[in-house]
Amino acid sequence: MPEGTLEVQIFRGHGLKDVEIFGASDPFAILSCGVVSHQTRVIHNAGGEPVWEQDFKFDVSSDIEELSISIYDFERDGRNRQMGTCIIPLADVFVQLEIPPSNYEVLLPDGKVHGKVELSLKFLPKVYHGTLELHLMEAHGLISADVFDKSDPYAIIKCNEQTLKSKVMENAGNDPVWDQLFAFAVSSEITEATITLMDRDTFTPDDPLGDAVIPLEAVFKQGSVPLSKYKVIGSSGKEAGEVVVGLKFVPKE
Numbered sequence: 001m002p003e004g005t006l007e008v009q010i011f012r013g014h015g016l017k018d019v020e021i022f023g024a025s026d027p028f029a030i031l032s033c034g035v036v037s038h039q040t041r042v043i044h045n046a047g048g049e050p051v052w053e054q055d056f057k058f059d060v061s062s063d064i065e066e067l068s069i070s071i072y073d074f075e076r077d078g079r080n081r082q083m084g085t086c087i088i089p090l091a092d093v094f095v096q097l098e099i100p101p102s103n104y105e106v107l108l109p110d111g112k113v114h115g116k117v118e119l120s121l122k123f124l125p126k127v128y129h130g131t132l133e134l135h136l137m138e139a140h141g142l143i144s145a146d147v148f149d150k151s152d153p154y155a156i157i158k159c160n161e162q163t164l165k166s167k168v169m170e171n172a173g174n175d176p177v178w179d180q181l182f183a184f185a186v187s188s189e190i191t192e193a194t195i196t197l198m199d200r201d202t203f204t205p206d207d208p209l210g211d212a213v214i215p216l217e218a219v220f221k222q223g224s225v226p227l228s229k230y231k232v233i234g235s236s237g238k239e240a241g242e243v244v245v246g247l248k249f250v251p252k253e
């Protein structure tokens with residue numbers, strides 16, 4: 001499970017069990033996530049249809065999997081009566097980041113469903129800062145860009161507005177091997193790195209061989225991505241070989 005901030009907007013209850021003996025229930029809800037709890041206001045005499053419309057925030061650490069909501073009828077003597085509970089798994093919001101207003105079933109202590117609670121969820125993943133290590137291993141099947149000789153490929157790697165260049169592999173042709181490491185200062189919000197492959201020429205401008213996009217989402221989730229093939233797209237928009245790259249993210253403490 002990821003770390004970040006969970007925002008819960010609790011709107012209202014629908015058809016909750018009215019547990020007041022004389023008059024109508026005065027519902028409030030306790031929202032719990034891990035060891036942290038927040039309480040809504042008490043809506044006096046709202047019965048089974050309380051409207052709270054309140055926002056709460058929770059810091060979510062790696063071991064939290066659900067949000068639990070307990071609803072009570074407020075009593076002045078402190079003997080609040082249970083109106084039901086609701087357990088909401090958080091796996092979906094960790095992936096989708098936002099769940100629009102939805103109704104969740106409320107269970108009575110005997111396990112029967114009685115009413116619903118309406119709320120929306122938002123998850124803001126924690127942003128990590130650190131170093132992205134990009135291992136440019138090799139390329140396969142690049143186009144030929146020299147007339148009388150083999151190409152002399154090199155790579156221009158861009159990430160988070162930083163640009164680094166590989167060594168030029170003289171006469172390496174269509175299958176150069178660099179086996180070179182590059183480091184970029186990044187945050188986990190950066191979505192991709194791009195690699196532009198070029199043929200070094202002496203008397204004319206260098207020739208483009210194609211570009212590859214390296215998505216970074218996986219490396220921020222997993223910490224590393226083993227050497228993998230990424231398509232190289234030529235200037236015509238067609239595939240023009242592939243580049244083999246490994247990734248590692250080292251967060252700053």
Ligand SMILES: [Ca+2]
Nearest residue numbers: 026073074075
């Ligand atoms: Ca009451």
Ligand SMILES: [Ca+2]
Nearest residue numbers: 145146201207
């Ligand atoms: Ca050339």
Ligand SMILES: [Ca+2]
Nearest residue numbers: 146152200201
């Ligand atoms: Ca050349």
